[in-house]
Amino acid sequence: MSSPSINSAPRWDHRALRFAIGFPVVLSAAFVIATSSLSSRLPSPVAIMWDGAGARAFVPFGTYMLVAVGTILLVGVALLLQTVSLARPVVMRRILMALGIAADLFLVTVFAAGLVGQLNVADARNSHVDTMVLLLGSGAAVTLALVMGMLYKPDEKWSPADDRALERELLLEANPEAEDDQWSSWVHARSSIFVMLGIGFLMPAALLVPLVPWLSGLLVVVALVIAACLFYRIYADQDRLQIRIAGVLPFLKSQAGHLDSATATTLDANNHGGWGPRLHHNSRSILVSSGAGVMLNFTDGRSAVLGTKTPEDAESLAAHLNAWR
Numbered sequence: 001m002s003s004p005s006i007n008s009a010p011r012w013d014h015r016a017l018r019f020a021i022g023f024p025v026v027l028s029a030a031f032v033i034a035t036s037s038l039s040s041r042l043p044s045p046v047a048i049m050w051d052g053a054g055a056r057a058f059v060p061f062g063t064y065m066l067v068a069v070g071t072i073l074l075v076g077v078a079l080l081l082q083t084v085s086l087a088r089p090v091v092m093r094r095i096l097m098a099l100g101i102a103a104d105l106f107l108v109t110v111f112a113a114g115l116v117g118q119l120n121v122a123d124a125r126n127s128h129v130d131t132m133v134l135l136l137g138s139g140a141a142v143t144l145a146l147v148m149g150m151l152y153k154p155d156e157k158w159s160p161a162d163d164r165a166l167e168r169e170l171l172l173e174a175n176p177e178a179e180d181d182q183w184s185s186w187v188h189a190r191s192s193i194f195v196m197l198g199i200g201f202l203m204p205a206a207l208l209v210p211l212v213p214w215l216s217g218l219l220v221v222v223a224l225v226i227a228a229c230l231f232y233r234i235y236a237d238q239d240r241l242q243i244r245i246a247g248v249l250p251f252l253k254s255q256a257g258h259l260d261s262a263t264a265t266t267l268d269a270n271n272h273g274g275w276g277p278r279l280h281h282n283s284r285s286i287l288v289s290s291g292a293g294v295m296l297n298f299t300d301g302r303s304a305v306l307g308t309k310t311p312e313d314a315e316s317l318a319a320h321l322n323a324w325r
Contacts, residue, residue, distance in 0.1 A: 024076030034204035047124040068111040076104035098149030109137025188231030189288040229276040260297045262321035264314035267293040
């Protein structure tokens with residue numbers, strides 16, 4: 001009888017899978033939001049194909065959007081899914097990641113250039129593709145794709161967090177009696193989340209500056225608010241615990257004596273309202289992803305949940321808080 005296989009190595013990169021689906025979806029949503037505000041300034045129907053003599057194929061605006069979104073989703077997901085398999089070489093996965101991002105951004109540029117060239121045109125037959133948008137968007141697509149290809153980490157690498165953890169372990173091993181009198185850490189979402197925010201909000205905002213300045217400014221403000229809610233600082237000492245959103249805005253402040261218990265655990269963001277700061281009845285939570293975190297219970301019946309960067313940080317924070325309460 002054959003023995004069961006002991007090879008439990010993962011075959012798929014789940015982070016790459018989430019990005020392969022999420023990036024085209026976010027990009028399509030940003031395209032729809034940005035272009036919907038222009039519909040009143042477009043002819044009806046709009047042109048969708050051009051040649052040397054001008055426009056030669058026309059469709060309703062809704063059909064144009066369906067074709068654009070469908071193409072962006074189909075091409076983006078199809079190309080980015082090629083980075084999911086761990087069987088492919090690391091260099092190939094980097095190249096495929098950059099290629100998928102570049103292709104998706106280029107498609108957005110092409111469809112946006114087609115619409116911008118028809119703004120304030122009474123008859124779509126007299127329209128043309130806006131070459132300035134096409135050139136600027138194509139350059140941005142190539143640049144962002146190269147940056148993402150270089151930032152993409154298909155394999156796990158030793159990080160500064162690992163250096164700090166090793167240094168802490170060596171210190172404790174050399175002096176087991178040593179105790180820290182304070183604990184602090186910055187917690188933030190993955191860098192790819194902020195890159196997607198930039199692509200989904202700042203790139204459309206840049207294209208909309210000459211067309212709808214107020215909407216461009218609104219997109220920038222929304223992007224900054226979302227980004228600010230996705231990183232925070234945890235500080236604790238023998239007297240108090242503080243959490244500040246973006247290191248500035250107070251979210252949680254408590255005296256050490258008011259803490260009843262602190263437990264390191266694994267958290268699911270979906271069970272606590274999602275990412276970012278959340279206020280619930282008699283409780284609050286702040287997470288930037290599912291994973292390691294600490295559950296706090298206070299003597300007055302309140303509770304709080306906060307995410308940490310690593311499971312080691314969660315265990316260290318919980319141990320310090322329980323020792324100081």
